[in-house]
Amino acid sequence: MTAIDIGWGTTTAIKTVVVLGIVPLTALLLGYIFLLKMMSHMQSRLGPMDPGGFHGWYQLIGDGIKFMQKEDIMPVKADRRVFALAPAIVVMSTFLVFVVIPAGPRMVVRDLDVGVFYALAVSSLSVIGVLMAGWASSNKYALMGGLRAAAQLIAYELPLVLAVVGVVIQAGTMSLQGIVAYQADGSIFGFGALGFPLIITQFVGFALFMVAAQAELTQPPFDMPVAESELVSGYMVEYTGFRFLFFFIGEFGTAFAFAALAATLFLGGWSLPGVTGTMADLLGPVVLLVKVLFVAFLMFWARFTYPRLREDQLQALAWKWLIPIALANIVVTGVLKVAL
């Protein structure tokens, strides 16, 4: 099968449009399935049932349209340009992560050789946007939220990266396609029907990645920066309308991106054993989506179960537990990689 050559410019334009369309869609999907429905049922209630007719599926879209109609309020003393730019930076970092996440053998915007490194690097760009939002709002609660977010995101960036290093050592590549291929081609003691999902050997890394990703998303139990009961949403407190919508898309889009990263790194990504070629391109997104929803379920399950950690507990968990465990995991993985 030959690829249809439509030129670099057109390809890039199509890819951009697809990413721009998919990211809000993923945010809607996660927001609807988990925030509106799963959380409601975990609290023994139904959640929205009327909008759209079927189980309130239209609720979040309606909310989005409502946000667009809202007045754009900016505090008088706000640093206007920084205030306006902050949500764009947060949402941009979400968009950029989607660039390297593969959904099929050829369904990837750009498969970088340093894919894992790139994904984690751009995902941590959002801390700059958060800090800008907190600083520019000229509101002490926003500033406190912004600083807490900065402290937390930097602290949990380390275990996040270190947890992935084990995977990179074992797969011997940083390219996400390479890691998927490694997992698809591998076999468990000669039994190849399942491939070799890296969670089998890197379960410590997976657990660390999940905890750290939860903290990166500032979701409960790590929601000190947005702590609604004391900081009334922290750095987002002065944002309304469309800019708030940006933060919402950023939050759930990033949740999807991290779930997709976890699915790709630890669960084999788009690969389904025995499916290759064009079929893999068609089935890849579906397989990836199923895995992403499973990972996201774990994330949101913890989110809706646990109460908030205190700030010092939160820092202690990162520095005293997660980072040492991650380092030990790297050492063990490295030794075993060389020894075996």
Added chain:
Amino acid sequence: MKREIKGMLTGLGVTFRTMLKPTVTVQYPHEREDPPNRARGVIALKEENCTVCMLCARSCPDWCIYIEGHKEQRPPRREGGKPRSVSLLDRFDIDYALCMYCGICVEVCPFDALFWTPEYEYSEPRIAELLHDKNRLGEWMETVPEPEPLEQGAQVKGKK
């Protein structure tokens, strides 16, 4: 440490099991909740029992009951007796915009003219229409549920 981990897993179990259980939500406009018999929905008035004694109006903490009445002479019961005077109700209004559903009027009524009913669907777009007059209050009488039977061994009050 072991206890903490066990507690965290128990928490996850609780949320997971709650998710699979049926919810307690009643989809109100589509399905109607059945309030218990003794629910304090709205107060009904049995006009023929009322003697315009004003006890309810005076005991009302919100002053939301408005009563007006007059007296009429009626022929004597026995031949040659004195004409009786009867109190008749001209106006009996309860302003549900003020009422706080304490039920003191129902408690205090010596002639069983006021009753609780579990009806609750009488909201109005205009606040003035929450003032129910005696006809409206009388219509609520149809919805008063039968009193529940006394518990076994309960003392029956009043004359035999």
